[in-house]
Amino acid sequence: MFPSIDPQNGIPIFEQVCRQVKYAIAQGAYHSGEMLPSVREMAQKMAVNPNTVSRSYRELQREEIIEAIRGTGMQITPNATALCKKERKRLIQERISSVLQEAHASQVSKSDILGWLEKEVQRLWK
Amino acid sequence: MFPSIDPQNGIPIFEQVCRQVKYAIAQGAYHSGEMLPSVREMAQKMAVNPNTVSRSYRELQREEIIEAIRGTGMQITPNATALCKKERKRLIQERISSVLQEAHASQVSKSDILGWLEKEVQRLWK
Amino acid sequence: MFPSIDPQNGIPIFEQVCRQVKYAIAQGAYHSGEMLPSVREMAQKMAVNPNTVSRSYRELQREEIIEAIRGTGMQITPNATALCKKERKRLIQERISSVLQEAHASQVSKSDILGWLEKEVQRLWK
Amino acid sequence: MFPSIDPQNGIPIFEQVCRQVKYAIAQGAYHSGEMLPSVREMAQKMAVNPNTVSRSYRELQREEIIEAIRGTGMQITPNATALCKKERKRLIQERISSVLQEAHASQVSKSDILGWLEKEVQRLWK
DNA sequence: GTGGTCTAGACCACC
DNA sequence: GTGGTCTAGACCACG
Incomplete structure (x- = not known):
């Protein structure tokens, strides 16, 4: 699903994670209302520090592509696909x-x- | 001759200096055998610390675009134009x-x- | 582990640091995948300014003997031992x-x- | 007679000049009591700044390989050959x-x- | 005058 | 915590 990240290419890892999530949304791999994998799950999938994924999610939240549902996880917003x-x-x-x-x-x-x-x-x- | 540098755009200053010198050489503003402005002179022109220019010049030396003539200055190498x-x-x-x-x-x-x-x-x- | 450096022998300090690291790798004191001491740690060990160690590490990076893992430290590359x-x-x-x-x-x-x-x-x- | 000098090899030019003079003396190209070429002459032969030759001669004087004869030039000392x-x-x-x-x-x-x-x-x- | 090195101390992004 | 960059100011050897 997610190609893994390259820690050596100059682009910050949290930025690479953001891009891949946006890319997946733009391609239709995720739709509005679906939940993103949890921070821990995503961190494991991408072989990345959970802190880093956390920062990526924070960034995506700021761009209104996902939103936090308390106690549940991160949800794709209604207009995420269009934004991406x-x-x-x-x-x-x-x-x-x-x-x-x-x-x-x-x-x-x-x-x-x-x-x-x-x-x-x-x-x-x- | 040299547009000044932008300390805020993410690209390291020493890298910007390198690029500008290479650009100038590619455009024919400098020719083989000519001397580059001295470290201190260039630093003043670009409103940058001499150490930073020094690092740029070291980098250009490593790429064989200029060479240091001790006690004299930095000289454009014969194949600098082609390289740039x-x-x-x-x-x-x-x-x-x-x-x-x-x-x-x-x-x-x-x-x-x-x-x-x-x-x-x-x-x-x- | 590292004999300390001699600031008076004409060879630049950053060069001496490079040599000692390469020497240690060639002798098998470090292996591929291990982390080198951090810049600040090494600087203290060798009683040298951190900037100087930083320059040495940059040099070793250029020679593909170590690579920087952002936020983590400097890692010995796979072919470092052979190179050294x-x-x-x-x-x-x-x-x-x-x-x-x-x-x-x-x-x-x-x-x-x-x-x-x-x-x-x-x-x-x- | 004198192979020319290499300004790029890290050894100071004045040092290279010294070596070549000593080498010539050791090989018997100059004998005790002979005069060395004047600073200007030597500088031209070697395509080097006269100041640099001057410094080399000063160095050779210090090592008692040549001595200054006022108004005349530099003379090879009696024990120069042995010393070299x-x-x-x-x-x-x-x-x-x-x-x-x-x-x-x-x-x-x-x-x-x-x-x-x-x-x-x-x-x-x- | 030239470039080269070193130190000190600061700030940054990243993990 | 990590490395990376920049500034400031000093000292050196060389030409």
């Missing part, structure tokens, strides 16, 4: 914009950049 | 590949992604 | 080659040099 | 002793070390 999808889209567009801007600043020619983009798009979307 | 240009190209291609991969994994449709790319390329390369 | 042993061997062979070359260039006779070598080897290896 | 030869011998013996000691401390086997020594001696003294 929207965020993914925004993030991807931002990254595209930023990399193209840098390419332009580095004086990469239009034909070079179009070539690279074409190649990757072909490869991925077959 | 190559690195920029590699970085941009990697980022393009990675963002498109994520877009694909998020099930963005081919037409959507092509639309976004087209729009940005038009905007930047006029 | 190999480096020691390389260094010794280089030094032998260089001193013999200089002896030859200085027109030391073959019998003289053999005599000196024999004497030292006997003395050390009993 | 003796120093070379001492240096070589010290370095041999030190590297063998390190090899022993690193638990290199007697047969390994003998093999390496043999190979190098054969190669150099043919």
Whole structure:
């Protein structure tokens, strides 16, 4: 279900956990009203310190993607799916914009950049 | 010549200094055999502690982009321009590949992604 | 465990720390997966500033002898022992080659040099 | 006559100049009572800053290998040849002793070390 | 003047 | 608790 995390790649572990939960929600692996695994369960699944999972959940709560049900656990909010999808889209567009801007600043020619983009798009979307 | 650095953006200052020097070399602002501004001079220009610049220069030395001439200063190596240009190209291609991969994994449709790319390329390369 | 360092012998302290760690690993005092003493601990043991130890650890990281586990400490990499042993061997062979070359260039006779070598080897290896 | 110096190898340039002069004297290229080239001349020959040659000469004077003749230049002292030869011998013996000691401390086997020594001696003294 | 090293003390994010 | 970064100020050898 969750690919495990990489403690060496510079991205904080709690951030990686957040991303994976959001990703799972955006893909429809969790739906509104479902419960997320408990902190301890999730920590074990991901081979991560429970404190770290706890921090991730706190973060997700702040973004209103999950909410704490006292004595029960963390529940996916009604608009979680929409939020996660929207965020993914925004993030991807931002990254595209930023990399193209840098390419332009580095004086990469239009034909070079179009070539690279074409190649990757072909490869991925077959 | 050098835009100043942003101490708040998460990227370590010494890393920002490295990047700016590499960028300047890639753009042809420095050529092989020229001397880089002295540690103290650069530190003042960028409003940064000399130790920080020193660390950046050490890093650039390790990457064989500059070399220290004792008692004299830091000199651009013969192949610095090639190295910097190559690195920029590699970085941009990697980022393009990675963002498109994520877009694909998020099930963005081919037409959507092509639309976004087209729009940005038009905007930047006029 | 670690003999302390000599701040007066021309070799930078951070370099001496690196060497001692590598030496300890080559001798089998540390094994893959173990944690190195923390920066602050090592600094106290060696009566050195923590920043200096930090620089040594950074260097060892670059050589892939240890890796940083965030919030946890520095861990010996899987191939650290092999790397350290190999480096020691390389260094010794280089030094032998260089001193013999200089002896030859200085027109030391073959019998003289053999005599000196024999004497030292006997003395050390009993 | 003088091989040129290497500004990148860690050994101070003034030290390299000293060594080369001593080496030349030990080899009999200069004899007692002869004059050394002037600071300016030597600096040009070696492509080095005159200040640096000056410092080397000062050093050689301190070791009583040359002496200043006012208004004339630097003269090789009567016992220069003996001193230089003796120093070379001492240096070589010290370095041999030190590297063998390190090899022993690193638990290199007697047969390994003998093999390496043999190979190098054969190669150099043919 | 140059770069290189070291110390001291501070602050940060992470686990 | 951990490592990582930054600043400040000092000292050194080199050219």
